[in-house]
Amino acid sequence: MRRFLFEGADLRGESTRVDGALAAILQNHQYAPGVRDLLGEFLAAAVLLATTLKFQGRLTLQARSSGQVPLIMAECTSDLAVRAIARGAQEATASGFEELLSEGQLAITVEPERGSRYQGIVPLQGESLAASLDAYFEQSEQLHTRVWLACDGSRAAGLLLQQLPSQLTPDPLAREAQWAHACTLAATVSREELLALEPAELLYRLYHEDPVRLFDAQPVRFSCSCSRERSRQALTTLGEAEIRDILREQGSVTMDCEFCNQQYIFEAQELLPGQIDPLH
Known part of the structure; x- marks a missing residue:
């Protein structure tokens, strides 16, 4: 420019x-x-x-x-x-x-x-x-x-x-x-x-x-402004019940950035921290 x-x-x-x-x-x-x-x-x-x-x-x-x-x-x-x-x-x-x-x-x-x-x-x-x-x-x-x-x-x-x-x-x-x-x-x-x-x-x-x-x-x-933390924050908008359903079905939650194709994979403990058994 x-x-x-x-x-x-x-x-x-x-x-x-x-x-x-x-x-x-x-x-x-x-x-x-x-x-x-x-x-x-x-x-x-x-x-x-x-x-x-x-x-x-x-x-x-x-x-x-x-x-x-x-x-x-x-x-x-x-x-x-x-x-x-x-x-x-x-x-x-x-x-x-x-x-x-x-x-x-x-x-x-x-x-x-x-x-x-x-x-x-x-x-x-x-x-x-x-x-x-x-x-x-x-x-x-x-x-x-x-x-x-x-x-x-x-x-x-x-x-x-x-x-x-x-x-x-x-x-x-x-x-x-x-x-x-x-x-x-x-x-x-x-x-x-x-x-x-x-x-x-x-x-x-x-x-x-x-x-x-x-x-x-x-x-x-x-330059893409996506990040692991921003993706995790976006997932919280789904609500705990829906996150649990996805975890039970898939074992983890995956988010793909549509701008740069970066993939972020979240395990249960990262999305529902502090819970002894996040899947129940």
Whole structure:
């Protein structure tokens, strides 16, 4: 991920390309090409949106639908650790956004390490995730934000533009002109260019006549937040009676993380400590 600023204008941007982290996620699941590409776009979008966080925490981008993909989500922390998954999409055959996520809702959830959780939910709109995100930001009271996304199955990429609070350009008409100029040029980028070009080359291709400051690259990495303790805590929600039934039938309780396929096996004494005979 690389951040950039427009010198002399209240505009910022982010450019990301995700390949190694995407490969690590896809090796754990067998997705159809359409689902795989959609998951890559969700992943790139989560990275771009997480860069807007002003605190330590995580951002989750999730969609539920009546289409061939009932649920899809991507998560990115403030230090660019990512994970993603599509659930219930084993039979998906479509490649189009509207078929995969028909009658869907998009939720953006922000969870700071300290502070209150926030979630915004809007209907999925348009013919792409990028169009739905653009509509989300248009409906919110936030500053102008536009997103461009692409994925070819082995690499995901994205570009974000965002208007900043008025500092350098106080005149509203001038601010709108700057925003329109930046978006018009960004809209000329092709899917192939977004996926193939390095951020520096992409920005030169788009804005070689504008003074743009490009910051150092930050790595995006796959990391799952699952743990043995978190899995054990999740099991406690089943209740003691159900845990006992599983232990009697299987001798232990197994939990698999659907994000990374890590398996956690719990014996009776770990789930029902201090009991002489946990199975009775």
